[in-house]
Amino acid sequence: MNTNQLSVAVLCGGVGAARFLTGLLQVVPAANVTAIVNTADDMVLHGLSISPDLDTCTYTLAGQINHETGWGLTGETWQARSVLDLYGGESWFGLGDRDLGTHLYRTQRLSEGATLTEVTAEIAQAWGLELNILPMTDDTVRTRITLDTDETIDFQRYFVERRHADPVKAVHFDGADQATPSAAVLRAIDTCDVVVIAPSNPIVSIAPVLSLGGLREQVAARRRSTVVVSPIIGGSAVKGPAADLLRSLGHEVSAVGVAAIYADVAAHIVIDTADAELAARCREFDVTPTVTNTMMTEPDVAAHLAQVAIDAATHRG
Numbered sequence: 001m002n003t004n005q006l007s008v009a010v011l012c013g014g015v016g017a018a019r020f021l022t023g024l025l026q027v028v029p030a031a032n033v034t035a036i037v038n039t040a041d042d043m044v045l046h047g048l049s050i051s052p053d054l055d056t057c058t059y060t061l062a063g064q065i066n067h068e069t070g071w072g073l074t075g076e077t078w079q080a081r082s083v084l085d086l087y088g089g090e091s092w093f094g095l096g097d098r099d100l101g102t103h104l105y106r107t108q109r110l111s112e113g114a115t116l117t118e119v120t121a122e123i124a125q126a127w128g129l130e131l132n133i134l135p136m137t138d139d140t141v142r143t144r145i146t147l148d149t150d151e152t153i154d155f156q157r158y159f160v161e162r163r164h165a166d167p168v169k170a171v172h173f174d175g176a177d178q179a180t181p182s183a184a185v186l187r188a189i190d191t192c193d194v195v196v197i198a199p200s201n202p203i204v205s206i207a208p209v210l211s212l213g214g215l216r217e218q219v220a221a222r223r224r225s226t227v228v229v230s231p232i233i234g235g236s237a238v239k240g241p242a243a244d245l246l247r248s249l250g251h252e253v254s255a256v257g258v259a260a261i262y263a264d265v266a267a268h269i270v271i272d273t274a275d276a277e278l279a280a281r282c283r284e285f286d287v288t289p290t291v292t293n294t295m296m297t298e299p300d301v302a303a304h305l306a307q308v309a310i311d312a313a314t315h316r317g
C-alpha cells in the first residue's frame with residue numbers, strides 16, 4: 001500500500017508536533033491524518049478555556065502561527081493585555097487580541113454543552129484544515145509539577161510564569177486515572193495503519209496522552225507499526241524543557257533514553273544523524289532505529305522526516 005493510502009495517527013504536543021504534522025501532510029492526504037493532541041497543558045484563565053497544544057497545532061497547520069513567539073496568532077496585537085496590565089491583572093500568560101477570539105469561542109461553546117472534540121473540529125474547519133485534530137480526551141486532565149521545594153504548581157505557572165527554570169521533583173496528571181480517551185481517539189488508534197509519536201516532550205506532552213485509561217495498552221498492542229521521532233538531538237531538546245525534565249526524572253537524556261521510555265509502545269525510532277552512534281544501543285530495547293536529519297528547519301525536511309517515519313513503521317525503511 002503506498003503512502004497516500006495509509007492512515008496515520010500522530011500523538012502530539014505543541015511546537016515539535018505541529019512542525020512534524022506540516023511535513024506529514026505533504027506525504028499523506030489530510031483526510032488520512034489524525035492528530036491526537038495533549039490537553040494536560042490546558043487551563044482556565046480569566047474564566048476562559050485555553051488549550052495551548054490544540055491551538056499551536058491548529059494555528060501552525062493553518063499557516064497562522066506567530067513565528068516570533070512560537071505560539072498564538074500571527075499579526076497579533078496586545079491591546080486587551082495592555083488594559084489588563086493597567087489593572088494589574090493576570091497578564092503573565094500572553095493572550096493576544098486575535099488569539100482571544102479562539103478562547104472566547106471555545107469557552108462559549110463548552111458552556112453550551114459542546115465537547116472539546118466538537119469545538120476543536122469547528123475551529124479547525126473555520127481555519128480550512130482537513131485533517132482530524134482531536135483532543136486526547138473530553139475529560140479534564142491537568143499536568144501538575146512538583147518542584148524540588150516540594151511546592152506543586154500548575155503546568156503553565158511552571159512553564160511560562162517561572163520560565164521552566166525550577167528543578168522538578170515529580171510530574172503527575174490530575175484526573176488521568178478517571179479520564180478516558182475519546183471514542184474518536186480510540187477509533188483512530190484502532191483503525192490507522194501507522195501510529196507516530198511526534199517529536200514532543202515525552203514527560204509533559206506525550207505521557208499525558210498515554211496515561212489515559214487503556215490507551216497505552218492499545219498502542220502497545222500494535223507497537224510493530226508504531227514509530228517515535230526522537231525529540232532529543234545530540235543530548236538536548238530543540239525547544240522547551242524536555243532535556244531538563246528527562247534528567248530531573250532520572251532518564252538518560254538521549255535518543256536511547258527516548259527509545260527506552262517508549263519501548264513498550266513503539267518498535268521503531270527515528271533519530272538524528274548527530275546520534276548515529278547511538279543507533280546500536282536502541283536495539284537493546286527491541287527498538288529498531290532509523291537515522292536521518294530530524295531538524296525540521298524547512299517544510300521539505302519535515303516532509304522527508306515524515307516519509308522516513310512511515311517507511312520505518314511499515315517496514316519499508
Ligand code: FO1
Nearest residue numbers: 014041051052055071072092093094159160
Ligand atoms: N508560552 C510562553 O512562554 N509565554 C506566554 O505568554 C504564552 C502564552 C500563550 C498563549 C496561548 C497559547 O496557546 C500558548 C501560549 N504559550 C505561552 C505557550 C504555552 O505555554 C504552551 O503550553 C507551550 O507551548 C508548551 O506546550
